[in-house]
Amino acid sequence: METKSQNSLLNRIQVTSGVNVEDLECIICTNLLWKPIACNNCDGLYCSECIKSWLVQSPGNCPQCQNYAERRCSPFVIKQLAKLQFACINQPNGCPEIIGYEALDKHEIECGYKLQQCSGCHSPLLKKELAKHQNNCGSIRLTCSECNVSYFRRDASSHTENTCLREQLRQFRQDSATYKQQQEEMINRLTTQLEQQKVDIQTHEKRIEELSQELKQLPKKYTRK
Ligand SMILES: [Zn+2]
Ligand SMILES: [Zn+2]
Numbered sequence: 001m002e003t004k005s006q007n008s009l010l011n012r013i014q015v016t017s018g019v020n021v022e023d024l025e026c027i028i029c030t031n032l033l034w035k036p037i038a039c040n041n042c043d044g045l046y047c048s049e050c051i052k053s054w055l056v057q058s059p060g061n062c063p064q065c066q067n068y069a070e071r072r073c074s075p076f077v078i079k080q081l082a083k084l085q086f087a088c089i090n091q092p093n094g095c096p097e098i099i100g101y102e103a104l105d106k107h108e109i110e111c112g113y114k115l116q117q118c119s120g121c122h123s124p125l126l127k128k129e130l131a132k133h134q135n136n137c138g139s140i141r142l143t144c145s146e147c148n149v150s151y152f153r154r155d156a157s158s159h160t161e162n163t164c165l166r167e168q169l170r171q172f173r174q175d176s177a178t179y180k181q182q183q184e185e186m187i188n189r190l191t192t193q194l195e196q197q198k199v200d201i202q203t204h205e206k207r208i209e210e211l212s213q214e215l216k217q218l219p220k221k222y223t224r225k
């Protein structure tokens with residue numbers, strides 16, 4: 001809503017219901033007020049977004065009175081805005097809806113004439129046609145529930161039962177080979193540990209032998225009677 005573009009709210013008004021639209025323009029963006037709030041000191045009306053970014057640039061400074069104090073927009077202004085009706089922003093794509101000010105936001109989020117991109121071929125498509133397209137688009141990736149291999153939908157016919165079974169066999173062989181390798185690694189690890197323990201035991205035994213030799217060679221007077 002920041003510029004007066006082709007799609008601006010002002011350009012899309014279809015029904016004014018006698019409301020004087022010029023009184024409902026934002027001083028900052030000069031477009032129709034969107035979610036307006038007001039300055040309590042000068043009664044200036046601004047789109048919430050417009051005054052928010054304005055105040056980031058010059059804090060506390062109202063565009064009109066230089067002394068900004070926020071208050072809620074008067075019910076009168078809200079009522080005036082509510083009388084206006086608009087063409088949907090997606091009218092150029094074929095949306096026929098004429099929507100009231102307060103319902104506009106919600107409609108344009110849900111509008112079926114919004115352009116979206118196919119996740120496969122990236123073509124722009126109307127939101128309401130996207131699901132149907134994506135259910136048929138050849139560039140969408142599919143994943144086989146049997147073998148977990150993924151392929152483009154357009155290549156689905158080459159993933160035959162035969163191909164799938166061969167892939168499952170290949171995976172099974174690979175898994176078996178991995179399992180076997182893990183088992184071998186574990187056996188090797190345990191064997192190494194066992195060897196180390198044997199060495200430790202031998203070292204201990206040797207030390208015991210040495211100590212008992214030393215004990216025998218001690219003078220008699222240190223031995224107990
Ligand atoms: Zn504005
Ligand atoms: Zn002010």
Ligand SMILES: [Zn+2]
Pocket residue numbers: 088089090091095096097107108111112113
């Ligand atoms: Zn629409």
Ligand SMILES: [Zn+2]
Pocket residue numbers: 118119120121122123133134137138139140
């Ligand atoms: Zn597609």
Ligand SMILES: [Zn+2]
Pocket residue numbers: 144145146147148149159163164165167
């Ligand atoms: Zn498969």
